Amino acid sequence: MATALARKRLRLAGLLSPISVVLGVFFLAPLSILLVYAFLEPGLYGGVEWNFYHHNFGRILGWADGEYEVFDPVYLAIFARSFRLALTTVVITLLLCYPAAMWVSSLPDRLKSFFLFLITLPFFASLVVRLFAWILILKPTGWINETLLALGAIAQPFDMLYTEGAVVLGMVYVFVPFMFLPLYANLEKLDRSLLEASRDLGAGGLRTFLRVTLPLSVPGMVGGSIIVFIPSLGNFIVPDLLGGAKVLMIGNLVEQQFLQARNWPFGSALAWMVMAAVLIFLLVYVSVVNRADALQER
Amino acid sequence: MISIRNASKRFPDPEGGVVHALRSVSLDVGAREFITLLGPSGCGKTTLLRSISGFEDLDEGTIAIDGREMTHIPPNKRPVNTVFQNYALFPHLTVGDNIGYGLDVTGCARDERNRRVGEAMELVGLAGFDRRKPHQLSGGQQQRVALARAIVNRPSVLLLDEPLSALDRKLRESMQLELKNLQHELGIAFVFVTHDQQEALTMSDRIVVMDHGSVQQAGPPTEVYDRPASVFVARFVGEGNLFEGELEARGDTLALRTAGGTGIVLSAAGETRRAGPATVLIRPEDLEMADDDSAAGGFASLAVEVTQTIFVGTDFQLVAALADGTPIKATIRDPSRTLARQVQPGAHIRLRYRLDAPRVLAPAASA
Numbered sequence: 001m002a003t004a005l006a007r008k009r010l011r012l013a014g015l016l017s018p019i020s021v022v023l024g025v026f027f028l029a030p031l032s033i034l035l036v037y038a039f040l041e042p043g044l045y046g047g048v049e050w051n052f053y054h055h056n057f058g059r060i061l062g063w064a065d066g067e068y069e070v071f072d073p074v075y076l077a078i079f080a081r082s083f084r085l086a087l088t089t090v091v092i093t094l095l096l097c098y099p100a101a102m103w104v105s106s107l108p109d110r111l112k113s114f115f116l117f118l119i120t121l122p123f124f125a126s127l128v129v130r131l132f133a134w135i136l137i138l139k140p141t142g143w144i145n146e147t148l149l150a151l152g153a154i155a156q157p158f159d160m161l162y163t164e165g166a167v168v169l170g171m172v173y174v175f176v177p178f179m180f181l182p183l184y185a186n187l188e189k190l191d192r193s194l195l196e197a198s199r200d201l202g203a204g205g206l207r208t209f210l211r212v213t214l215p216l217s218v219p220g221m222v223g224g225s226i227i228v229f230i231p232s233l234g235n236f237i238v239p240d241l242l243g244g245a246k247v248l249m250i251g252n253l254v255e256q257q258f259l260q261a262r263n264w265p266f267g268s269a270l271a272w273m274v275m276a277a278v279l280i281f282l283l284v285y286v287s288v289v290n291r292a293d294a295l296q297e298r
Numbered sequence: 299m300i301s302i303r304n305a306s307k308r309f310p311d312p313e314g315g316v317v318h319a320l321r322s323v324s325l326d327v328g329a330r331e332f333i334t335l336l337g338p339s340g341c342g343k344t345t346l347l348r349s350i351s352g353f354e355d356l357d358e359g360t361i362a363i364d365g366r367e368m369t370h371i372p373p374n375k376r377p378v379n380t381v382f383q384n385y386a387l388f389p390h391l392t393v394g395d396n397i398g399y400g401l402d403v404t405g406c407a408r409d410e411r412n413r414r415v416g417e418a419m420e421l422v423g424l425a426g427f428d429r430r431k432p433h434q435l436s437g438g439q440q441q442r443v444a445l446a447r448a449i450v451n452r453p454s455v456l457l458l459d460e461p462l463s464a465l466d467r468k469l470r471e472s473m474q475l476e477l478k479n480l481q482h483e484l485g486i487a488f489v490f491v492t493h494d495q496q497e498a499l500t501m502s503d504r505i506v507v508m509d510h511g512s513v514q515q516a517g518p519p520t521e522v523y524d525r526p527a528s529v530f531v532a533r534f535v536g537e538g539n540l541f542e543g544e545l546e547a548r549g550d551t552l553a554l555r556t557a558g559g560t561g562i563v564l565s566a567a568g569e570t571r572r573a574g575p576a577t578v579l580i581r582p583e584d585l586e587m588a589d590d591d592s593a594a595g596g597f598a599s600l601a602v603e604v605t606q607t608i609f610v611g612t613d614f615q616l617v618a619a620l621a622d623g624t625p626i627k628a629t630i631r632d633p634s635r636t637l638a639r640q641v642q643p644g645a646h647i648r649l650r651y652r653l654d655a656p657r658v659l660a661p662a663a664s665a
Contacts, residue, residue, distance in 0.1 A: 191386065193383075193384060196353055197387075197388070197447075200351060200353075200379060200448075201400035201447070201451065202374045202400050202404055203403045204374055207403060211399075
């Protein structure tokens with residue numbers, strides 16, 4: 001018994017050590033460095049002074065008014081905007097992908113693989129190139145505005161680029177496959193005979209959807225939402241290209257602190273705030289979903 | 299109760315051809331009848347059931363239930379309920395909510411709904427399980443939930459799609475009896491699909507044997523078993539020794555001469571086919587060991603060489619060969635175990651049968 005257990009443990013260690021080493025060295029260690037830096041004083045010309053210093057968080061949350069560091073509500077406003085835009089992205093991708101995933105999951109197998117291929121097709125082209133294409137479409141002299149002007153529908157070009165709308169559009173565009181795939185995987189394994197059972201018991205199409213399909217696809221919706229929400233919240237490239245200087249998100253803020261302001265401690269503090277916020281948000285989200293699930297069980 | 303006229307249904311097959319799942323099937327089901335659709339997989343029995351429940355739309359023909367035209371009515375508007383093969387219980391709902399699903403849909407009042415759910419659970423022996431989830435139940439219990447969920451809506455007809463196939467033999471046999479009793483109690487029609495002939499014989503008021511999308515024979519179990527309409531039915535329902543050959547009439551008796559030269563004599567009474575190519579069926583249980591060569595009045599006998607004897611509990615299965623090598627099976631009741639002691643492989647014995655036991659069928663080539 002003891003040797004069997006020991007062998008089992010050894011096997012587990014063998015299987016898990018490669019990923020543990022990679023994540024430990026290249027993820028946990030840097031993260032710890034960031035955590036230490038977040039509580040250090042920024043050096044005058046970049047770098048850090050090895051003094052305990054809590055005003056990095058004070059600048060964000062409201063207690064810093066030292067010589068160099070003052071509380072500025074703009075950081076909280078950017079946090080709030082990032083949450084708002086990320087949630088909007090989640091809701092829109094969910095609404096776009098759910099009907100599509102439902103439809104594809106009902107197709108014969110050969111067509112399924114074809115549409116799955118189509119969904120993953122955007123990954124074959126560079127993200128930056130695809131976002132630049134959106135700039136060409138949305139800019140004041142882009143073809144939407146040119147067309148509307150030529151038709152006489154508008155007198156002045158619309159400001160579409162460098163708006164929150166453009167950022168959400170870009171993120172929806174980028175993250176649609178991330179929402180689609182978990183939803184599809186969930187709906188595809190939904191037992192069709194359950195839908196037939198519901199119909200057989202007198203329920204119409206809408207009621208069958210609301211009482212059978214929808215509750216049983218909650219895991220897919222939760223999975224897709226999390227996978228879209230996290231990278232949306234910390235996204236840097238979409239707001240950089242389509243939001244410009246006007247629509248900053250947390251990712252841009254962190255980038256600015258590290259590369260432009262050369263204030264590594266403040267950048268670290270911001271990065272840790274994002275992580276903490278995501279973690280708290282997810283814990284609340286998952287517990288609400290579980291609560292709803294438990295409520296259904298009564 | 300159910301009246302099906304000339305129902306036809308075609309499906310495209312993967313190779314680009316067409317499968318005729320139903321070929322002009324007509325069938326009537328009585329108000330309190332337990333009817334079984336029996337046949338091998340792909341014979342059309344499930345398609346026929348799904349046409350009644352509304353999940354398949356007929357290409358041609360009509361279906362009426364309770365005298366109302368139902369051919370193109372969607373499944374949720376038909377007065378029938380189905381017990382699905384894999385039960386199809388809603389995994390996210392409790393047993394009580396599963397059973398109450400149909401009543402919730404029709405907007406049944408809360409008190410009434412709970413009372414009827416309780417009654418249905420009582421009826422299938424699941425009282426007190428209403429808070430459980432389906433995955434917490436055994437296969438047999440899930441089966442009962444599926445049953446309760448269907449009958450709680452008081453359908454005119456209950457459709458059952460191989461509901462017992464996932465259960466082990468003991469449980470299956472007790473469920474067969476329970477279903478039969480339940481049908482009596484409810485006083486509604488059951489349409490039961492199975493590929494298990496034993497199940498069909500045990501439970502049905504009437505068996506509909508299907509093959510290749512058409513009805514081969516429909517009748518009470520004894521009729522289907524005793525007077526199969528074709529070689530296919532004879533093979534599918536029960537075991538049988540089938541002999542092919544040329545039939546000739548000899549007064550009150552008929553004789554079949556096989557290609558191997560064996561002659562099988564049988565009574566002409568009740569047989570319509572009297573000459574020409576034919577197949578003769580002798581059931582294994584119609585054969586018994588003859589004490590001597592002389593065939594007594596009303597009996598005929600065959601000389602065989604024993605190949606094997608198998609004890610199956612109540613009976614012995616005797617596998618033997620005729621003089622021309624044709625295998626023949628006999629089921630022999632042998633309480634004194636004489637057979638076990640005396641008849642060894644290689645022994646030459648005679649098997650006799652009553653003259654009116656064999657049945658003449660159309661030759662197998664036409665099936």
